[in-house]
Amino acid sequence: MDASAVPAPEDRKLDAFVHQIVDNGHAAALSAAVVQLLRFAQQVTESPASCTADNIAGLRAAGWSDAAIHDAVQIASYFNYINRVADALGVEPEPGIPQWGRS
Numbered sequence: 001m002d003a004s005a006v007p008a009p010e011d012r013k014l015d016a017f018v019h020q021i022v023d024n025g026h027a028a029a030l031s032a033a034v035v036q037l038l039r040f041a042q043q044v045t046e047s048p049a050s051c052t053a054d055n056i057a058g059l060r061a062a063g064w065s066d067a068a069i070h071d072a073v074q075i076a077s078y079f080n081y082i083n084r085v086a087d088a089l090g091v092e093p094e095p096g097i098p099q100w101g102r103s
Contacts (some may be wrong), residue, residue: 033062037069041076048077 040055059069
């Protein structure tokens with residue numbers, strides 16, 4: 001393995017933080033506003049039809065701008081879309097790219 005493939009210490013720290021959020025986002029050191037946005041992104045993923053104007057109002061009250069809310073919906077929706085396309089077509093990871101979370 002060449003040295004460029006070894007993550008820098010700050011990258012490993014960030015990776016550990018991302019794993020902590022994925023494993024138990026509620027235990028991560030996140031602000032209440034970020035947790036609320038992540039819960040909304042989860043709602044967009046799991047039951048988008050249940051998203052209401054009250055959800056948006058709550059995000060605004062937590063300090064999120066309309067642009068940030070829009071971006072969060074776009075990003076969550078895009079990842080949901082592209083993962084479904086890849087799953088439906090049986091897309092395999094490119095050779096040499098480790099699966100996220102595995103060394």
